[in-house]
Amino acid sequence: MLHPMHILPHPMRRLTFIRTFKLTLALIGTLLWVHPVRGQAPIRNAEVKSLKQLTLDELMDIEVTSVSKRPEKLFEAASAIEVITHDDIRRSGASSIPEALRLAPNLAVAQKGSHSWGISARGFNTDLANKLLVLMDGRAVYTPLYSGVFWERQDYLLADLDRIEVVSGPGGTLWGANAVNGVINIISRSARDTQGLYAEAGGGSELNGFGGARYGGKLAPDVYFRVYGKYADRDGGTLTNGTAAHDAWNFGQGGFRLDAFTASQDVLTLQGDIYDSDLEVPTGGVSHQSGHNLLGRWSRELTNGSFALKVYYDRTHLDAATAAFIANGLLLAPAGRLTDDLDTYDIDFQHTVRAGERHQLIWGLGYRFTHDEVGNSPAVGFLPPVLKQRLYSGFLQDEVKLADDVIFTAGAKIEHNDYTGVEWEPGIRLRWNIDERQMMWSAISRAVRMPSRIDRDITQGTPPYFVLLAGGKDFRSETVTAYELGYRTQLDSRVTVSLSAFYNDYAYIRSTSINPVTIFPLFFTNNVEGETYGLEMSFIYQAASWWRLQGGYNRLEEDLRVRPGGSDFNNALNETADPRNQVSLRSVMDLPHNWELDVAWRWVDELTINNAGVPALVPAYSELDVRLGWNPTPTLELSVIGRNLLHAHHVEYGIPTPIREQIDRSVYGKVTWRF
Amino acid sequence: MAILGRGAFARWGRILAAGLWWLLLPAAVAQPIAREYQVKAVFLFNFTQFVEWPAAAFPAPNAPLIIGIMGDDPIGPFLEEAIRDEKAGDHPLELRRFQRGEPVDCHVFYLNRSETNRLGPMLDGLGGKPVLTVSDADFAARRGAMIRFLNENNRIRLRINLEAARRSNLTISSKLLRSAEIVKDTR
Numbered sequence: 001m002l003h004p005m006h007i008l009p010h011p012m013r014r015l016t017f018i019r020t021f022k023l024t025l026a027l028i029g030t031l032l033w034v035h036p037v038r039g040q041a042p043i044r045n046a047e048v049k050s051l052k053q054l055t056l057d058e059l060m061d062i063e064v065t066s067v068s069k070r071p072e073k074l075f076e077a078a079s080a081i082e083v084i085t086h087d088d089i090r091r092s093g094a095s096s097i098p099e100a101l102r103l104a105p106n107l108a109v110a111q112k113g114s115h116s117w118g119i120s121a122r123g124f125n126t127d128l129a130n131k132l133l134v135l136m137d138g139r140a141v142y143t144p145l146y147s148g149v150f151w152e153r154q155d156y157l158l159a160d161l162d163r164i165e166v167v168s169g170p171g172g173t174l175w176g177a178n179a180v181n182g183v184i185n186i187i188s189r190s191a192r193d194t195q196g197l198y199a200e201a202g203g204g205s206e207l208n209g210f211g212g213a214r215y216g217g218k219l220a221p222d223v224y225f226r227v228y229g230k231y232a233d234r235d236g237g238t239l240t241n242g243t244a245a246h247d248a249w250n251f252g253q254g255g256f257r258l259d260a261f262t263a264s265q266d267v268l269t270l271q272g273d274i275y276d277s278d279l280e281v282p283t284g285g286v287s288h289q290s291g292h293n294l295l296g297r298w299s300r301e302l303t304n305g306s307f308a309l310k311v312y313y314d315r316t317h318l319d320a321a322t323a324a325f326i327a328n329g330l331l332l333a334p335a336g337r338l339t340d341d342l343d344t345y346d347i348d349f350q351h352t353v354r355a356g357e358r359h360q361l362i363w364g365l366g367y368r369f370t371h372d373e374v375g376n377s378p379a380v381g382f383l384p385p386v387l388k389q390r391l392y393s394g395f396l397q398d399e400v401k402l403a404d405d406v407i408f409t410a411g412a413k414i415e416h417n418d419y420t421g422v423e424w425e426p427g428i429r430l431r432w433n434i435d436e437r438q439m440m441w442s443a444i445s446r447a448v449r450m451p452s453r454i455d456r457d458i459t460q461g462t463p464p465y466f467v468l469l470a471g472g473k474d475f476r477s478e479t480v481t482a483y484e485l486g487y488r489t490q491l492d493s494r495v496t497v498s499l500s501a502f503y504n505d506y507a508y509i510r511s512t513s514i515n516p517v518t519i520f521p522l523f524f525t526n527n528v529e530g531e532t533y534g535l536e537m538s539f540i541y542q543a544a545s546w547w548r549l550q551g552g553y554n555r556l557e558e559d560l561r562v563r564p565g566g567s568d569f570n571n572a573l574n575e576t577a578d579p580r581n582q583v584s585l586r587s588v589m590d591l592p593h594n595w596e597l598d599v600a601w602r603w604v605d606e607l608t609i610n611n612a613g614v615p616a617l618v619p620a621y622s623e624l625d626v627r628l629g630w631n632p633t634p635t636l637e638l639s640v641i642g643r644n645l646l647h648a649h650h651v652e653y654g655i656p657t658p659i660r661e662q663i664d665r666s667v668y669g670k671v672t673w674r675f
Numbered sequence: 676m677a678i679l680g681r682g683a684f685a686r687w688g689r690i691l692a693a694g695l696w697w698l699l700l701p702a703a704v705a706q707p708i709a710r711e712y713q714v715k716a717v718f719l720f721n722f723t724q725f726v727e728w729p730a731a732a733f734p735a736p737n738a739p740l741i742i743g744i745m746g747d748d749p750i751g752p753f754l755e756e757a758i759r760d761e762k763a764g765d766h767p768l769e770l771r772r773f774q775r776g777e778p779v780d781c782h783v784f785y786l787n788r789s790e791t792n793r794l795g796p797m798l799d800g801l802g803g804k805p806v807l808t809v810s811d812a813d814f815a816a817r818r819g820a821m822i823r824f825l826n827e828n829n830r831i832r833l834r835i836n837l838e839a840a841r842r843s844n845l846t847i848s849s850k851l852l853r854s855a856e857i858v859k860d861t862r
Contacts, residue, residue, distance in 0.1 A: 047710070048756040051717040056854045059721070062714055063829050195828035216828075265814045301814055303795055354792070404776060436747040490747075 078431035078441035080500040084164040093627035093641030104166040105538040105552020110653040115152040121168035121182035123578045133179035147452035157228045162189040170447035173411045173427035191224035191259040197675040204668025222261040229254035241658040249279035269297040285321025305353035314344040325379040333465040336377035343371040360399040381462035392416040405433040419451045438489045448477040472524035494542040503533040511568035527566030551585040579605035596629035611655040637672045716753035723763040725851035732805040740766035743781030786810040
């Protein structure tokens with residue numbers, strides 16, 4: 001939802017950030033602590049012994065859990081990547097994608113209301129968080145309305161997700177538009193891996209009731225399909241004054257996926273989803289969201305590389321209840337409805353080719369057309385109401401093997417958008433495989449956030465009503481130059497540690513200026529600049545064959561200011577609302593008799609949030625999620641999941657008013673069957 | 676209910692406690708879910724029992740039969756466990772970890788799917804040598820690897836390229852062939 005109330009004016013007050021750069025110290029300390037252990041004995045494994053007693057056919061009947069793509073993937077990628085596996089999601093008991101994203105230690109997830117989340121990496125996690133590129137099976141789901149993501153409408157049958165890759169740091173060169181602070185790549189399983197019948201159902205508090213089912217089959221040898229559907233009914237939160245927030249909601253989605261493998265080494269995929277949702281809005285009324293999408297992908301392995309062609313169509317519909325616009329008790333615009341209908345057509349092509357012994361080239365071309373039609377409400381609108389936009393892009397990247405263990409990557413993406421014309425996003429990366437268990441990487445990259453409709457076209461108060469705030473006709477792209485350094489080590493087969501440090505230099509960040517003659521309307525400009533820097537740490541420790549511990553720590557310093565000669569009504573406070581420290585710890589236990597116990601604890605530091613140009617605080621909090629699961633038979637799983645157990649209600653976001661929303665404790669049970 | 680009352684929480688607490696108590700009860704008999712690498716390691720061990728190498732592949736009648744993997748392959752520890760104190764005929768089984776780029780000198784070579792881009796050069800380098808090539812990379816068998824692990828619906832299936840094995844003078848037992856799908860080269 002749009003919450004333009006936080007863009008209100010206020011007397012200038014500059015915040016001076018005290019900075020003590022303890023990162024280097026922390027880094028050295030950590031390295032000392034995790035010094036490599038050598039010569040570790042092979043893991044004895046009784047499981048292997050018992051598997052050896054089986055015949056070949058019996059062996060083929062054994063159900064296997066997929067290998068975590070973590071170790072291999074991590075050691076290959078020269079970036080701050082965290083992978084949430086299928087099993088991680090199942091064991092967390094997550095019931096939605098935002099809940100699953102809490103498993104990525106390099107993300108900040110702030111739940112603002114029962115159907116509202118802010119999710120970001122390396123800061124800038126406000127109501128209008130806009131610096132991530134989020135893809136579902138290659139389909140970009142951030143909205144050109146504000147470059148952010150309507151998380152409440154991103155869903156899937158979680159049991160059919162393969163993994164979620166979360167890259168913090170710019171990914172502009174390979175991924176392109178909007179990958180300023182990170183990329184979230186949500187990947188569903190191939191239909192080949194989701195054969196048979198699966199069903200789940202459950203309910204409890206907050207998550208009142210839910211159910212989902214999938215059936216997967218084979219149409220021909222090497223041609224697989226699945227169809228699925230799911231529905232959930234969710235309760236609303238509680239306001240700080242103790243009354244109900246009235247933001248209950250429901251969500252239903254269905255879809256299919258078809259995967260065909262051909263003898264000529266092609267993989268053809270066709271998939272689509274359709275969803276519908278009704279959401280109560282705390283300020284009154286009910287919003288409605290719906291949409292559907294269809295995506296086709298053709299990829300082929302070549303003897304010296306591969307190529308992939310992807311085409312998709314995506315339609316989203318929003319019909320939002322907007323509150324009356326009241327300032328100082330004066331009704332400036334009555335309540336109404338804002339509608340938005342967005343059609344996206346996208347085609348892109350990617351080709352990877354090995355050139356000689358040392359080079360691997362990747363290049364690609366893309367084209368996206370969007371047709372956006374807004375039905376303006378009295379309180380907020382977009383002008384022009386109808387906008388067609390085209391985005392052209394091309395990229396080239398060369399991965400050069402400088403030595404056996406040193407790989408250098410250089411590349412650039414060039415994009416052309418209708419607002420600002422040509423933008424370019426170059427990057428260089430260096431990867432050094434120190435030995436089989438250690439890898440170091442470093443990168444310098446530039447990325448841009450192109451203007452969204454909110455930056456250029458918003459009107460807070462649609463004429464003829466009074467216009468308080470308008471888009472900036474000269475609003476340009478925000479830019480970042482990021483410097484990153486990372487280290488990853490597999491101390492032995494039980495411990496993996498990942499560290500990354502970053503320094504981001506931002507320019508032309510969004511600000512709000514005053515009309516020099518009439519004062520109102522205020523309008524968006526690019527007068528904020530500054531630096532952020534920080535550290536991301538994560539570890540996985542396989543303490544025993546039945547017990548895994550994992551966790552992470554993030555440190556973030558932000559030093560944003562109004563650029564010399566410029567001005568900002570929000571005193572450079574409006575684009576950030578980020579905890580300086582964040583700690584997460586998770587324990588995953590396989591207990592006897594097919595029981596599973598999973599505990600996840602997190603602590604999130606207080607965060608400074610813009611309250612009309614004055615810094616306000618959201619207090620630090622810690623919370624605990626617990627899941628207890630039992631598999632009485634291989635096909636049946638029973639679990640009880642408790643979320644946010646430490647407090648009846650807690651606040652994760654919002655300015656301190658009696659109507660700031662709290663997130664409620666939730667406990668629910670779940671049954672899953674596989675046939 | 677927006678607000679979960681104290682009573683409701685206590686109720687859930689009791690249910691949770693009841694759940695914990697169940698832990699102490701005798702287990703229902705259930706088939707454990709194995710991890711992929713364990714199962715693949717045991718398959719690799721089985722291959723040494725169901726494949727026949729030409730005598731010339733060994734320097735001596737009791738020389739070890741070597742299973743090769745890429746150095747840091749996570750299957751290593753499980754494979755070590757699977758072949759511990761085992762023999763194929765008179766050949767004791769031995770695991771060898773090869774560095775990237777190092778010539779591969781062994782009897783069975785397993786290439787993890789994460790190394791997919793090495794598959795082509797690897798197979799070219801081994802062309803005709805009596806090495807049983809095994810991989811879980813996509814299309815491995817059709818690209819000339821002798822055995823591919825195919826993960827279908829969370830179960831391991833085998834695809835065997837019989838011609839590729841014949842070209843290298845390896846004889847695959849019918850017991851193994853019976854449980855596998857036979858495919859041909861496509862390149």
